[in-house]
Amino acid sequence: MAFDGNAIGGLLLEIFGSDMTGAEARCAACGALGPVAETAVYSRGPGTVVRCRRCTSVLMVIAQVRGLNCVDLSGLAALEADSGREC
Amino acid sequence: MAGTAVRGRLSWQVAAVAAVRDETPSVRTIALSLPDWPGHRAGQHLDVRVTAEDGYSAERSYSIASADGEPVAITVERLDDGEVSPYLTQELREGDQLEVRGPIGNWFTWDPADGGPLLLIAGGSGVVPLRAILRHRYRSASKVPTRLLYSSRSLAEVIYREELDHYQGSAEVRYTLTRSHPPGWGGFTGRVDDAMLARVAWPASQRPLTFICGPTLFVEAVAELLIARDYLASRVKTERFGGA
Amino acid sequence: MTNPVSRGFRHRITPSAAEAGRLPPGQHVTGDFPVLSAGPTPRTPLSEWTFSIRRSGETLMSWTWPQLLAMSAETITADIHCVTRWSKLGTVWRGVPLGALLAQVQHDAHYVLAFCDGGYTTNLPMQDVNDGRAWVAFGYEGQPLAPEHGGPARLLVPHLYFWKSAKWVRGLELLGHDQPGFWENYGYHNYGDPWREQRYAGD
Numbered sequence A: 001m002a003f004d005g006n007a008i009g010g011l012l013l014e015i016f017g018s019d020m021t022g023a024e025a026r027c028a029a030c031g032a033l034g035p036v037a038e039t040a041v042y043s044r045g046p047g048t049v050v051r052c053r054r055c056t057s058v059l060m061v062i063a064q065v066r067g068l069n070c071v072d073l074s075g076l077a078a079l080e081a082d083s084g085r086e087c
Numbered sequence B: 001m002a003g004t005a006v007r008g009r010l011s012w013q014v015a016a017v018a019a020v021r022d023e024t025p026s027v028r029t030i031a032l033s034l035p036d037w038p039g040h041r042a043g044q045h046l047d048v049r050v051t052a053e054d055g056y057s058a059e060r061s062y063s064i065a066s067a068d069g070e071p072v073a074i075t076v077e078r079l080d081d082g083e084v085s086p087y088l089t090q091e092l093r094e095g096d097q098l099e100v101r102g103p104i105g106n107w108f109t110w111d112p113a114d115g116g117p118l119l120l121i122a123g124g125s126g127v128v129p130l131r132a133i134l135r136h137r138y139r140s141a142s143k144v145p146t147r148l149l150y151s152s153r154s155l156a157e158v159i160y161r162e163e164l165d166h167y168q169g170s171a172e173v174r175y176t177l178t179r180s181h182p183p184g185w186g187g188f189t190g191r192v193d194d195a196m197l198a199r200v201a202w203p204a205s206q207r208p209l210t211f212i213c214g215p216t217l218f219v220e221a222v223a224e225l226l227i228a229r230d231y232l233a234s235r236v237k238t239e240r241f242g243g244a
Numbered sequence C: 001m002t003n004p005v006s007r008g009f010r011h012r013i014t015p016s017a018a019e020a021g022r023l024p025p026g027q028h029v030t031g032d033f034p035v036l037s038a039g040p041t042p043r044t045p046l047s048e049w050t051f052s053i054r055r056s057g058e059t060l061m062s063w064t065w066p067q068l069l070a071m072s073a074e075t076i077t078a079d080i081h082c083v084t085r086w087s088k089l090g091t092v093w094r095g096v097p098l099g100a101l102l103a104q105v106q107h108d109a110h111y112v113l114a115f116c117d118g119g120y121t122t123n124l125p126m127q128d129v130n131d132g133r134a135w136v137a138f139g140y141e142g143q144p145l146a147p148e149h150g151g152p153a154r155l156l157v158p159h160l161y162f163w164k165s166a167k168w169v170r171g172l173e174l175l176g177h178d179q180p181g182f183w184e185n186y187g188y189h190n191y192g193d194p195w196r197e198q199r200y201a202g203d
Helices: A005-016 B002-010 B085-091 B124-139 B161-166 B194-200 B216-228 C065-070 C098-102
Strands: A002-004 A024-027 A033-035 A040-042 A047-051 A058-065 A068-072 A076-080 B013-024 B027-033 B045-051 B057-063 B073-077 B097-104 B118-123 B146-152 B172-177 B209-214 B236-240 C050-055 C058-064 C074-081 C086-097 C111-116 C121-125 C135-140 C154-156 C169-175
Touching (some): A005 A047, A005 B097, B027 B085, B027 B097, B045 B085, B073 B085, B118 B216, B124 B146, B124 B161, B209 B216, B216 B236, C065 C135, C074 C135, C098 C135, C098 C169
Parallel strands (some): B118 B209
Antiparallel strands (some): A024 A033, A024 A076, B013 B097, B027 B073, B045 B097, C111 C169
């Protein structure tokens, strides 16, 4: 199923300890900048793959191996958490 | 305080089903009783986890249908080939338990302080978080100018019809029916297109704040139409439900 | 750590005793065919589609779509097992054995890395793809394989977890040394035998 970054808000909260849906993500491949909420998310497979909506490059991969989150962020040039409202 | 709030949202808690209400033949609202709920923003969702006797579990996310201060509720649409939604919409009953985590998502949210004018565009069950926004707006007695454009296949599939019609006057609610409409139907028909948006969307010069929610293709098509009408991409927020 | 049980939530199909014997450990039977992807569905036109066998950057042999369909195809009935715990019994496919394709090139490779439209890869030992247990499949349940399920063609290697049955396959890279593919790189098992429940590296 293809969703967007809103759908993995809970998973990202687990990993980063704060809400990341509003965090700005910059694609390392094409430079596109936008909120994590807008990224293309492919989940329910062996893991979760987050792709740049503009160029489809992989931004993040999250594999849950034996209950641990293994996170690869190498497709991101930058990830800036939303320093706005706290919740 | 912040640390506790994060921990609370991170952990799964057991919610009891307080009530169920069928909105349409395939859509049900489930009100939950939660021991430890920190409150939520309109537009946020919660994660639900169900576990079978053999230990197999499945997780899904559902938009919160209620406003802060009201009993927490989700509205679930049954997908025929779904794994969890048939259970939630047909089997689950009052008194049952669900594991729940949330509220989640700070980005696709609206509060009167965020201003407007507000444009809400819903495709099918995408209306759920937008209804939470409308309820929050109403409970806050906010006067932010607001329009809802709600696309459904048929009138029978419109969720929350009576309630949405009650907002007429304080907000503008317009429907478009894409597959069938009743005789004498006075609303829009067909898919959301530029002509329809020309009649419903606020002028770009007013710097509207837009929330679009629904199936992926619907959301992308509508967002593109708004950008073509000079809407600022940074003020168009989208939430895609997957599928077509 | 066990989750509280949700009353009444059960898999939609309860296997019969005979079926239960066909289920590897930790799997349950599903009636539908879940669509699980790591990326958007590619749309390579058949006129541009090829299946290639490569080694060290060189294409040893390549088949166009008509050439693939001209090869002798088989009907395969198989149980398939996804690492996310669903299994589908008795699925029927149509495809060309990988052995027939590999027989057309000279090589001494011990491993292959399947590569696909969209960039997905998965690795397999040569003996698992060369001995009648692996196909390039283009038909499912009597119909052309649908794009969301890997069409026009995917790998079919049902004796391993289904992430090895790479969707939208475009060829095999012949390797002297084993190299992990996409999910293998992220902690999934290098081989993936469902009967030994080899889900993760180290299992």
